[in-house]
Amino acid sequence: MSAVSGLLAPRTAAIAMAVLLLLVLPLWVGNAYYVNIASQILFFAVFALALNVLVGYGGLTSLGHAGLFAMAGYTAALLLARGHGHLVADTAALLVTVATAAVYAVLSLRATGIGFLMITLAIGQILWGIAYRWASLTNGDNGVNVSSRPMPFGLDLSGADGFYYLCLVVFLACVGSMAVVVRSPFGASLRGTRDQERRMAALGYDVWLIRFWAFLLSGFWSGVAGLLFLYYNQFISPQVVALTTSAEALLMVIAGGTATLLGPIVGAALVVIMKNVVSAYIVRWNMVLGIIFILIVSFMPEGLVPGSARLWAWARHRLRHGKPKPAAPGPVAAPPASGGKEGVR
Template sequence: MKLKILAILCSALLVLVPTVVRSPFYLDLLVQIMIAGLIASSLNLLLGLGGLLSFAQTALAGAVSYVVALGCVTCGISPWLSALSGIAGGLVLSIGIGALALRTTGLNIGMITLALAQVMWGLALHWGSVTGGENGISGIPRPTLPIWSTADPVVWYECVAVLFLVIVAALNLFMSSALGVCLTAVRSQPKRMSALGFDIRKIRMAAFAIAGIVASLAGVLFVFHQQFVSPHALALGETAETLLMVIVGGPATLLGPLAGAVIVVVFRVIVSSYFDYWPVLLGALFVGVVVFLPEGVIPGVSRVIRRLR
């Protein structure tokens, strides 16, 4: 009951942030954190819950961003229809990635997803006639609302915050659902689950599909927020940061990837403006977390709080 009340209070605070913070810079920072948190959550669903190492989630979100950008700018389709096309394309792509990756096991899954992520990045970089190459695609309009203007940073922040909370709530329900429990059981006891009659491949394919939807939604929010997309969104460095968010925050937890997103994005946006070698500090933090809080920040802090009670 206390956790539910705390979750409601945190959600209300997130939505009410613009009543206190009016600076476009900090609203932009919070939006970046929420989008990064969603991409990390999609990876956490596969890695944390299912034990499936995927390097394709960040590239998948970037690919969806390109679909939306091409729909809006190149084809002249409305942003709403472009967003739906991007989500549908992301779902199909994630199922395809899962179908290929699950033909093998263990670390080979990670290698296949890494190769596919590099293919997507290579297409974005070198298929210049479609993607714009290194220059990317700019001038992407945001969806319009009947009353409010999404060009207003406050209105746009509220839109992202509401969708973010809905997705996080859905992920929470999934983690406690029968499918979520089965996915966790398959991670730890695959042979036993198979002996009990569960179709392990179907469970894992469902995980890839759901994680793909979450990553696709993040990709849609990303391209509408930046109003620009380039191959950098699919780069290996972005993939590494997403993996770092999950490991630092705490895999297999709802809040772990979100906490990891806060840490990484704050380092990337704020610390980098004061310290040129901020990746060194971030790397040192990562090493410290792995050594002293191997289960991640959120589980580690929770353990400390329980001991103090």
């Protein structure tokens, strides 16, 4: 073990361990039900990470992402129902979703903060209305069934394990590409537009364009998550487009920690487990989830992941030096989350 950690940076080792753990997960949980829960965590994590591009790194809180998530699902489901192949349906779904994200962006990027939130909310509600009311196209309330999952390269994804590995591959691709984006100059400039909008503009950056690209990226990954959701359930209905889906994704991001890669993943795991596993034992699981969120907001307003890191650092310091650091366990420097309005005006 020490040889390994000597060779690799602890961070790399931790990531390798985590990936290894995810790879063997179906072996040790065994039961298909729990493997399915793990798949759900993975694709909701992709969705939360997609939303986090805007919320965390761009400082733009969207409440309309369910529209993008469902746009991919609906496009693919409707094309499949009309007899098109999986490849055609999925490609078209992603294209349509990115195009929709572009429309979202053009309409909503006129504003930031609350204005942005309200515009995305409104567009999301319009899409919900279309899914619900344009029954001749979407089959309305009764939803659309997808009879089979795709079989890429002849791999059978109909079982829980097969589908889990699909989700895992997509999830890793998403996390990897997001890490690249976040660390790239584009990621830095996106954070710049969040923290110092006017200074960025003064430096010659096109703030609108940076945000527009971020929106497209977020839309693309939301679409990917939406496709996984569709194939997981093999069914889509207007409930998916509803505000609760958007709000839940936002809760995942905020609970886990905005502007981190790990945060939305932890948040997705928290929400999915509460919703599906804990609800089997506690009837009022909604209340438990609510209490957990209140606790998170009270004690770790920056989210679970950064909050735990801070508490851990504080505890270690205390153990080593035997006395509390002057800065007690209050949030020291929470990253500017949604809004990011403290920039120079």
